[in-house]
Amino acid sequence: MICQRYFLTILFFAGFLVNSQGQGTKSTTLFGTVTNALTGEKMSGASVFVMEVRKGTQTDKGGFYILSVPSGKYTVKYSSIGFKPVLKEIELRADQVNQDIQLEEDTKLLDEVTVTTGKPEENVQKVEIGASRLNIRSIQKIPAFMGEVDVMRSLLMLPGVTTVGEGTTGINVRGGSIDQNLVLMDEAPLFNTSHLFGFFSVFNQDAVRDVTLQRGGIPAEYGGRASSVLDVRLKYPNSEQFSGSGGIGLISSRLTLEGPIVAKKLSTLLAVRASFNDFLFKIGPIALRDTKANFYDITNKWLWTINNRQELTFSGYFSNDNFKIPSDSLSSVDVNASSSLFGYRTASGTLRWQFNVNDKVSWEAAAVLTNYRASTMIPDSANAIDLVSSITYQNLKFQYSNRTNPRHFLKGGAGVIGYGVQPNTLTPGPYSNILPLDIEREHAAEFSAFAEDEWKLTDNFSAVIGLRYSQFLRLGAATINRYAPGGPLAEDVVIETETYDKGAVVKTYGGLEPRLALRWTLGATTSVKAGYNRMRQYLQLVSNTTAALPTARWTTSSPYIKPQIADQVSLGLFKNLKNDMYETSAEVYYKKIQNALDYKDGADIVLNEKLETAVLQGDGRAYGLELMAKKNTGFWTGWVSYTYARTFLQINSPFPEERVNNGNWYPANFDRPHTLNAMTVFRPNLMVTVAFNFTLSSGRTATYPFGRYTLFDPTIFGANIPIYLNRNQDRIPAYHRLDFSITFDQNPEKHPERKWKNSWVFSLYNVYAHKNAFSIFYNLRPYALTEANKLSIFATVFPSLTYNFKF
Known part of the structure; x- marks a missing residue:
């Protein structure tokens, strides 16, 4: 009812403005x-x-x-x-x-927009709020870890984007967990965005065209996640001539080929990237010589121009990771083992058809398929296991666009999604002492429809009004546990089970998701924007670790695990100076989350057949201020941003075992109040580009022991047992790091006729070798005082050298 009144008020105000503007100039x-x-x-x-x-x-x-x-x-x-x-x-x-x-x-442009989140005038003129765009040329200027240009890491330089620590998968956007980000690559969702447990992203720089992060005022065509949308678009293949590019680095090498197959009709792009670094560990410390860490990915895109009004594209992606450590320190299974082999892979494909009825009306249809598979293998004969999980995503959708009226840009569409989740299957080896376990598969469907109008009410006032409806169905075959009424959910209080046949509806959720963005321009260089959006999330990542591993467990909404619902409002002021040479912006936001997900103390997540007994849901809230200033042109370009952001959760229940911190509000794992980012690029001539970036942020939350007690049982040699009270009430030390890179390009004026172009990139990650803390842990040696230790992922400077080429 409140939403209806809100929209009626906006529409009445809009109509008044339209009627009051008169005829004016043609x-x-x-x-x-x-x-x-x-x-x-x-x-x-x-x-x-x-x-x-x-x-x-x-x-x-x-x-x-x-x-x-x-x-x-x-x-x-x-x-x-x-x-x-x-x-x-x-x-x-x-x-x-x-x-x-x-x-x-x-190639001679010196006063280009070397690093920017958009285009000049865009931040003032566009109606959208909380959106950042990164051209791949801009991303390539940011100093990279080990010379590997990283799309995901570049996003951390934007306001409102953080991570729980170095070498972790995913990002946290405006107080959201990593699973609350919808990451799309040519419309195909990716459930893991990293190689080697977060050290590198899955996107090949030579295949990416541009990246858009929507974190406020999200368009109505997107849904299914509660926090943000990261839309990564691949390049269209070169349809005029054959060309190639690539690079050779210390960690990975890559090669991209593209060109026409049938002149002006059919063209393709193939990008391959691979890393085989096992030899580096052979010459390292003895403790690391059995380590394996390698990956590869293949990106392919086809373009078929049917005629001057129709085109058909196919985008395919496949990646594979293998990571072996000579201990079980990363294993999420309670098994003593001498080594663990982690593997995960993604396969996706998007078939997209576009038909332009005329210059202003178009239809689009797309079929999307994504499969993600993760495995953990322990080869020890007595404890040998193979633990496998997977997600299958299928989507069929269409969209209509109409620009006939210059004051209205109409869009609408509908789609259906199918989910298949294999939570975990444990298969023991031939001589293993471990018992097999096969957790029941989950099946679900999601239907959605949306309509949106970008409405130019006056020359100074515009609005984007959208409405999305989604309906989620948890389907059989399924076995649902029923618990004793009036008590907490626990494994020992199951009173019966209910079985559903294949295709039967187990549980439904759904509702409206209104979206609104407003822009009021105060002259050619200043505007005020506001936005509101509601998002529903039916697929969730469940983990009880500080940083979720790529092998963490996914689950769909069920009778006991409700979908997360996020409502966000935001307000921003945008101002450009000196012919758009400088851009400034200030945004504030407030987000309320229903059914926020967390875990019980000591919960077993991975192999739990009754997952609802291990997780908890409650309320969440996030709010913040984002300031940004950019210099777009000149020999010196770059930006500086500051973010103040807080994220809190409240898990309360009538039952003490289903509360966290006695039902009081507490900060989330990824809560970092202060973040300062600075990025600058200096290009003194055509051949040299120097770049620096610096980041400083508050330490994330942590839970330290309140005390300890010692067991003098001779079988455990007097172990110190930590005592924990409230969750996330402490913080690790603040994080700060400086990176540097210098690029030497081939002189474009010396041999302009040469088709082969090359460059060298030298970079230093963590220039002053600061030992940033990823976590604080305690040494509980028998009969010894408890000692605090700091774990640093990148505790020294990391140099790299990469040779890039293009022909």
């Missing part, structure tokens, strides 16, 4: 497509700016733009990072004017 709609002159690729995020009226927009995912201005003669600037800008004198007299533009790459 306007003309300018529209068209921006493409790469060399490859023919449609360029998303290119800037289109009318100089005289200081009004602009950006191209969408298909390179299309549309802009309404008063009739007249104008100079229109078309630009994008790393391309020569195009100035066109256009006379706008008719109702509609079509202008298609091709942009050429510019």
Whole structure:
């Protein structure tokens, strides 16, 4: 009821503004497509700016733009990072004017937007709030760990984005856990975004076109996660000529080939990256010589241009990781073992068809399939096991877009998703003492539909009004436990089980998810924005470790585990200075979470057949302030950002065993109040680029023992037993790190006819070798005083050297 009143008020106010603006000057709609002159690729995020009226927009995912201005003669600037800008004198007299533009790459550009989260004017002119865009050219300038350009690590330089520590998978966005981020690669969701347990991301830099992180005012077409959307788009294959690129580094090497198969009809891109580093451990300390750490991934994209109005694309991705340690320190299974072999892989494919009815109306349809599989293998004969889990995701969806009315950009669509979850299957070896276990599979379906209108009410006021509806069905075959009424959920109080046949509906959840974004421009360089969105999450990651491993357990909503529901409001002020040379922004947000998930003390997650007895749900809240200032042009570019953010949970219940911290509010594992990031790039000439980035943040929360007691049982030699009281009431020391890189490019003026281009990148990660604490643990040696120890993942400086090439 509150949501309905809210929307009616907004619509009434919008109608009043429209009716009060009068007829005014006759306007003309300018529209068209921006493409790469060399490859023919449609360029998303290119800037289109009318100089005289200081009004602009950006191209969408298909390179299309549309802009309404008063009739007249104008100079229109078309630009994008790393391309020569195009100035066109256009006379706008008719109702509609079509202008298609091709942009050429510019290797001589010194005053380019070297590092930016968007385009000049975008932060002021776009209606969306809490959105950041990173062009792959920008990401490549950020100093990388071991020379490996990392999309996920680059996001940590943005305000509102943190992680629990180095070498961990996933990111935390505005107080959300890592599973609350919907990560898409050409519309296919990824359930693990890292290689080698978080050291590198799964995205190959040579195949990525751009990255968009939506963390506030999320469009209605997205759903299924409670915190943010990370949309990674792959490059379109070069349809004009064959080309290639790649690099050779200390950790991994890569090669990308692309070009036409059938001229102007069919083209493809193939990017391969591999890391085989076992030889590095052979020459290291004896304790590490049995360690294995390698991965590879393959990214493939096909483009079939059916005709000038239709295209068909296929994007495929496959990755595989193997990680072996000579101990069981990472094993989540309570088994004594001399070594553990961890493996995980992702296979995904997206088939997408787009039909442009005309220049302003289009249809899209997509079929998506993703499979993620994780395994833990312990080879010891007496304790040999193979623990396997997997997720299968299937999605069929369509979308309609209409730009016929220059004041309205209408979008709508629907889709259906199928989930198949294999929680864990434990298979013992032929001589193992371990008993087998096969946890029941989970099946579910999700239906959704959405409608959205980007409505330009006046020249200074615009709104994006969206509504999404989702319906989730937990399906059989399934066996549901029924517990004694009036008491807590526990394994020993199951009174009966209820069996559901295959396809039968076990439990349903669903509801409306309203979305709203408002923009009010206060002149050409200043705007105020506000946003609201509700998100529902039906698939959840369950872990009782500080940093969830790629082998952690996923589960769907059930009669006992409810979907998480997040409501977020945000408000921002955006101001550009000196012809958009400088951008500044300030945003505040507040988020309320229903059914936030946490675990019981001492919970067994991995091999628990009654998972609902090990987890708890309650309320969550997150709020924060995000400040950012950027310099976009010149020999020196970069940004500085500061974030104040808090995240709290409350798990309360009538039963003491189902409370955390006695039912009081407590900070989440990933709560970091203060974060400061600074990034700068200096390009003194065409051949040298120097980059620095610095980060400083509060230590994350931790739980330290309140005391200890000693057992003098001779069988355990007087072990010290820690006593824990409240959760997450302490903090590890603050985190800070400086990185540096220098890039030497081939002189483009010396041999301009050469097709082979190369560069060398030297980088230093953690320049001053600071030993940042990942965790604090205690040495409980028998008959000894308890000692605190600090675990550092990267406790020294890490140099790297990478050779990149392009032809």
